Amino acid sequence: MLNLLHGELYRLLHKRSMYIYFALLAVGYALIVFVRSGGFMPESLVDDAISAFAFLPVVVGGFFFAALYTDDLSAKNLISLVGFGINKTKIVIAKFILVALLNGIVFVIAPVFHGALYALFGQGVSGEALSLLYADVLKLFLMTAAFSALAGILVYGLQRPTIALVAYVLLAFNVVSGLIATLLNMVDPLLKSHLIPGITDNILMGLISGNSFVYPAAEYFVYVALVLVASAFVFTKKEMEF
Numbered sequence: 001m002l003n004l005l006h007g008e009l010y011r012l013l014h015k016r017s018m019y020i021y022f023a024l025l026a027v028g029y030a031l032i033v034f035v036r037s038g039g040f041m042p043e044s045l046v047d048d049a050i051s052a053f054a055f056l057p058v059v060v061g062g063f064f065f066a067a068l069y070t071d072d073l074s075a076k077n078l079i080s081l082v083g084f085g086i087n088k089t090k091i092v093i094a095k096f097i098l099v100a101l102l103n104g105i106v107f108v109i110a111p112v113f114h115g116a117l118y119a120l121f122g123q124g125v126s127g128e129a130l131s132l133l134y135a136d137v138l139k140l141f142l143m144t145a146a147f148s149a150l151a152g153i154l155v156y157g158l159q160r161p162t163i164a165l166v167a168y169v170l171l172a173f174n175v176v177s178g179l180i181a182t183l184l185n186m187v188d189p190l191l192k193s194h195l196i197p198g199i200t201d202n203i204l205m206g207l208i209s210g211n212s213f214v215y216p217a218a219e220y221f222v223y224v225a226l227v228l229v230a231s232a233f234v235f236t237k238k239e240m241e242f
Contacts, residue, residue, distance in 0.1 A: 001090050001093070001094060004086060004090060004091065004094045005094050005097065005098065008068070008094060008095070008098055009098060012067055012068065012098070012102070015067065018063070018067065021063060022106070025059060026113065029052070029113075029114075029117070030117055032052075033048075033114075033117045033118065033121060034121065036048065037121035037122070037123075040118075040121070040122065040123050044118070044123060045114075045115070045118050045123050045124075045125060045129050046129050046132055046133065048114075048118075049111065049114050049133050049136070050133075050136055052114070053110060053114075053133070053136055053137060053140055054140070056106075056107060056110060056137070056140050056144070057140055057143055057144040057147065057172040058169060058172045058173060060103060060106050060107070060110075060144070061099075061103055061144035061147065061148060061168075061172055062165070062168060062169060062172060064099050064102050064103055064148070065099065065148050065151065065165065065168045066165055068095055068098055068099050068102075069095060069099075069148070069151070069152060069155045069161075069164060070155065070161035070162075070164055070165045071161075088156075088232065088235045088236050089232040089235075089236070091235070092152070092156065092228055092231045092232045092235055093228065093232075095152065096145075096148070096149055096152070096228060099145065099148045100145045100148075103141060103144050103145065103148075104141060107137045107138075107140065107141045107144075108137075110137060111130055111133035111134055111137055114133065115129075115130060115133070132208070135204055135207045135208055136204065138203070138204070138207070139200045139201065139203060139204040140200075142196075142200045142203065142220060143172075143196055143197065143200050144172070145224065146196045146200075146220070146223065146224055146227070147168060147171040147172055147196065148168065149224055149227045149228055149231065150171060150196075150227050151164055151165075151167045151168035151171055152164075152227075152231050153227065153230055153231045153234060154167050155231075156231050156232075156234050156235035156238060157231075157234035157235070157238060159238065174197060177195050177196060177197050180192075180195060181195060181197075181198075194219070196220075196223065199216050199219050199220050199223065200216075200220065202215075202216035203216045203217055203220065
């Protein structure tokens, strides 16, 4: 498992396109902040961040999903890993650990980068504001990790990179969750709180209000665990052509 994690991490960290992509994102965001700086209000730091961070599951999570999941299909890396005798369940777990780790690093940096840019253009940054941003980022990180695991079922089951990536983007934009929530509203509106956006909202509300978020957190981890079990199952059953 450790060798697999190390090998996959080494491959990704030597991917020049990753550094170019995130450099362009950083520069682009800095330009947007510069344009916005003339109209800063006291609440701009938090409000603008919440609006911008909503795209993190797509622009950051989408990149890592493609790099760690769909690129493997295009390059036949999954076939190579299985051919070398690596257990399929270990591959599923390793991929999820890496996608969570790499997304986590960028999501941790995002509020600091946002705050530094706003401070550069004269907007004060308080500890309370950063706490709110990190609570919001945690929710988005949890959503990103769960959606990556969920779309991973298609990666291992269908092994069609385009379909898997489109599925991830639809999940990240909450299109799938929105449709399911609409259907659940016809049965019982409370049921939608058990979808990933609802579960992560409950965790976020618990963090902000200071109330317990043990139950939604437990529900989240059970959900992700079941999704990974499903991924391992379909991957194990999938016949691969070498």
